[in-house]
Amino acid sequence: MKILRFACLAGLLWLxxxxxxxxxxxxxxxxxxxxxxxxxxxxxxxxxxSPITAGRASGSQxxxxxxxxxxxxRIRRGFAMPDLEHELVQDREQWYASRPDYMQRMTERxxxxxxxxxxxxxxxxxxxxxxxxxxxxSAFNPQAVSSAKAAGMWQFMPATGNYFDLKQNAFRxxxxxxxxxxxxxxxxxxxxxxxxxxxxxxxxxxxxGEGSVSRAIAKNxxxxxxxxxxxxxxxxETRLYVPKLQAVKNIVASPEAFRAELPLIENHPYFQTVDxxxxxxxxxxxxxxxxxxxxxxxxxxxxxxxxIFAAGTPQILLxxxxxxxxxxxxxxxxxxxxxxxxxxxxxxxxxxxxxxxxTGMSEGDLRSLNNIPPRMLIKAGSALMVPRTTTTRxxxxxxxxxxxxxxxxxxxxxxxxxxxxxxxxxxxxxxxxYRISADHVAxxxxxxxxxxxxxxxxxxxxxxxxxxxxxxxxxxxxRKPRLKATASAPTRKGGKPxxxxx
Numbered sequence: 221m222k223i224l225r226f227a228c229l230a231g232l233l234w235l236x237x238x239x240x241x242x243x244x245x246x247x248x249x250x251x252x253x254x255x256x257x258x259x260x261x262x263x264x265x266x267x268x269x270s271p272i273t274a275g276r277a278s279g280s281q282x283x284x285x286x287x288x289x290x291x292x293x294r295i296r297r298g299f300a301m302p303d304l305e306h307e308l309v310q311d312r313e314q315w316y317a318s319r320p321d322y323m324q325r326m327t328e329r330x331x332x333x334x335x336x337x338x339x340x341x342x343x344x345x346x347x348x349x350x351x352x353x354x355x356x357x358s359a360f361n362p363q364a365v366s367s368a369k370a371a372g373m374w375q376f377m378p379a380t381g382n383y384f385d386l387k388q389n390a391f392r393x394x395x396x397x398x399x400x401x402x403x404x405x406x407x408x409x410x411x412x413x414x415x416x417x418x419x420x421x422x423x424x425x426x427x428x429g430e431g432s433v434s435r436a437i438a439k440n441x442x443x444x445x446x447x448x449x450x451x452x453x454x455x456x457e458t459r460l461y462v463p464k465l466q467a468v469k470n471i472v473a474s475p476e477a478f479r480a481e482l483p484l485i486e487n488h489p490y491f492q493t494v495d496x497x498x499x500x501x502x503x504x505x506x507x508x509x510x511x512x513x514x515x516x517x518x519x520x521x522x523x524x525x526x527x528i529f530a531a532g533t534p535q536i537l538l539x540x541x542x543x544x545x546x547x548x549x550x551x552x553x554x555x556x557x558x559x560x561x562x563x564x565x566x567x568x569x570x571x572x573x574x575x576x577x578x579t580g581m582s583e584g585d586l587r588s589l590n591n592i593p594p595r596m597l598i599k600a601g602s603a604l605m606v607p608r609t610t611t612t613r614x615x616x617x618x619x620x621x622x623x624x625x626x627x628x629x630x631x632x633x634x635x636x637x638x639x640x641x642x643x644x645x646x647x648x649x650x651x652x653x654y655r656i657s658a659d660h661v662a663x664x665x666x667x668x669x670x671x672x673x674x675x676x677x678x679x680x681x682x683x684x685x686x687x688x689x690x691x692x693x694x695x696x697x698x699r700k701p702r703l704k705a706t707a708s709a710p711t712r713k714g715g716k717p718x719x720x721x722x
Contacts, residue, residue: 291334291485296473298341298348301419304466306450312460312467317478322359323471324483330360331485332519333373333398339489340406347419349469350409353426356464362396362521372396372521374405384408390590390603390626391529391563397522398537399493420449420462428458491519491537494546496530499559499615508553509538509546525589525605527561532621561589562608563616563624568600571631579606590626599627634682641673650679 288294316323337351354373358364362373370377372395376386384404386394394400412422412430416437425433436452445451449462471478496505502523506513517523519537528536538546564579575598576583586592589605598604603624641650647669651658662669664680673679 288487291338291487292472292482294487295334295338295348295351298338299469299473300347301349303469304420304449304462306463306466308460308463309466309470312464313470313478316467316471317480320480323480326355326359327485328483330355331483332490333360333362333402334485335487335489336398336491337402340402344406344410346406346410349465350406352465352468352472353405353423355468356461362398362401362518370395372401373398374401376401376404380408387532387622389622390624391525391605391621392522392533393524394522398491398519399535400522418449423462423465424449424452424454424458427461428454489540492540492543493535494538494543495535496528496533499527499529499531499562501527501558501560504558505536505538505546508549509542510549511539511542515539525561527559527605529563529616529621531616531618557608559608559615561605563620564604564606565620565624566598566600566602566604569597569629571597575604579604581607592626592628595631595633596628597631599629602627633685635685637681637683638678639681641675641677641679643675644672645675645679646670646672650681654681654683656681656683 288297333354334351337354338348341348341350354360357375358373360373364373364375365371366375368377371381371393374395376384376395378388378395381388381395381404384407386397386400386404388395409422409426412425413419415430416422416425416433421433421437433452436454437447439453440447440451471480472482475482502516502520503513503526505528506516509516516538519539520528523533566575570578572587572592573583576586579586581589586604586606587594592598603620603626639650647661647665647667648658650673651661658669661679661681662671664682
């Protein structure tokens with residue numbers, strides 16, 4: 221009995237030592253300090269207190285143990301950028317709040333893409349305010365194209381898109397691709413933040429260009445001026461850029477304060493990726509997945525043609541519930557032709573009519589499918605979408621799927637004319653004067669390339685229409701030749717007369 225009492229007393233003394241010396245019952249060091257400890261130092265704010273804005277109020281620094289009710293709440297919890305205090309913010313708040321229909325359309329459109337963007341931002345440890353940036357860039361329209369040729373919901377210029385490996389070819393434009401463009405945009409924003417160390421300046425550089433912002437900062441530094449976002453001399457669009465984002469952030473933070481109503485966006489992925497192993501028509505995918513083709517294209521806006529080439533795009537996006545439907549129906553589908561179209565690499569420069577004849581298509585269908593405007597020739601090496609025959613089983617190669625381009629050149633329309641030869645004129649001198657091939661001049665006049673003409677002799681020529689009128693026809697000539705128009709016909713690039721267009 222004495223031994224038992226001694227053991228109990230020893231245990232109590234050991235537990236008391238744990239409590240006073242910071243050791244837990246499992247032997248680990250206790251880093252939690254008691255609020256009553258003499259070593260506790262209260263944290264007292266220094267300086268005057270300032271009001272908390274709506275954006276800061278929603279960005280609580282205390283981690284919540286509950287799952288966000290919807291995606292808006294999840295975005296609010298991740299707010300981490302400093303708020304911009306500027307009169308332009310209030311101006312933009314009023315602009316958005318006074319357009320509830322526009323806000324409704326814009327936010328409803330974003331519901332397909334927002335979850336993925338928030339996931340990527342959280343994975344990278346970036347502020348979730350950046351998920352709202354496509355509202356400013358494109359109103360969350362992945363098909364948006366600016367007057368400066370920026371495309372997609374993140375509005376990438378062609379050169380910047382190439383820098384961040386966004387493929388732009390005859391079959392797809394990855395600047396519109398949801399996954400690829402989001403990856404590139406966040407890569408770019410991280411790069412800019414690393415350069416400037418300030419999110420407002422990084423955003424200014426995203427809109428205006430990193431070189432422009434760097435020069436503006438250097439100019440202010442030289443003049444002894446501030447280098448914050450609001451201190452720089454910027455174009456009007458860039459000066460409004462961050463205030464627009466701040467205004468949308470404030471509305472998302474406290475929609476009731478602006479009498480705004482945000483549509484419910486569940487904290488759940490809208491789509492999932494599905495692997496494809498064969499070239500397949502967009503229409504076939506939509507049919508097997510049980511979705512409208514327009515809805516499929518809204519999730520896969522990068523596709524420019526009716527067929528998806530697996531070598532270039534091995535994954536597609538489908539609504540969450542339809543992805544399983546597609547996979548089940550694809551497995552049940554009989555092995556056969558999934559794609560109606562393939563790619564033909566044009567061997568030599570040719571007219572659309574000749575290309576149509578060689579591929580078994582009508583000229584109108586070939587133009588429509590490949591977006592070929594009138595009076596254009598197809599250059600050698602171009603990648604054309606053409607019908608896939610029953611004997612063509614091979615899918616399009618990765619090289620063509622990633623790099624295929626359609627290159628066009630104007631179809632030169634010529635007019636048959638005659639010019640009067642001068643003294644000592646030869647085939648070569650006349651060809652040089654009009655900047656055409658001597659072989660063509662010789663062919664048109666049934667003479668040899670080294671032949672000479674008599675003074676005053678009529679020389680047959682086929683000249684471009686733009687050179688067949690008055691003085692403009694004498695471009696490069698030492699004197700104004702006399703031309704006599706007798707007939708006209710379009711020619712191919714080599715200069716040979718071709719059949720007239722009907």
